[in-house]
Amino acid sequence: MNDRDRRFTVDFSPVWKDTYPLYVVDWIADGQGKLLTGNGWMELEEGSIYPSPTLMLSIEDAQRLFNELWRIGCRPQDTKELGMAAHLADMRRLVFEGRGDD
DSSP states (O other), X not given: OOOOEEEEEEOOOGGGTTEEEEEEEEEOGGGEEEEEETTEEEEXXXXXXXXXXXXXXXXXXXXXXXXXXXXXXXXXXXXXXXXXXXXXXXXXXXXXXXXXXX
């Protein structure tokens, strides 16, 4: 039995422009967690703001990672939800940066 919930989160922010922060967090019982950083694991409490990402990915790095996961058989679980997330990211880009991908 696994007593932790490992989550991988990739965020979009106009602050980072064309790079995407990847966070790896292990949530343990009672709202306690650990964020993987360049210096090891850092203690977190549920609801806290992550101080820095585990890794910054360029769009090219993100695509290579996705391609590798796809190559070994990993597929999105809910493509409708992922499509909506991509759409929302595009809308954020348009609103906050005032540009499209043309």
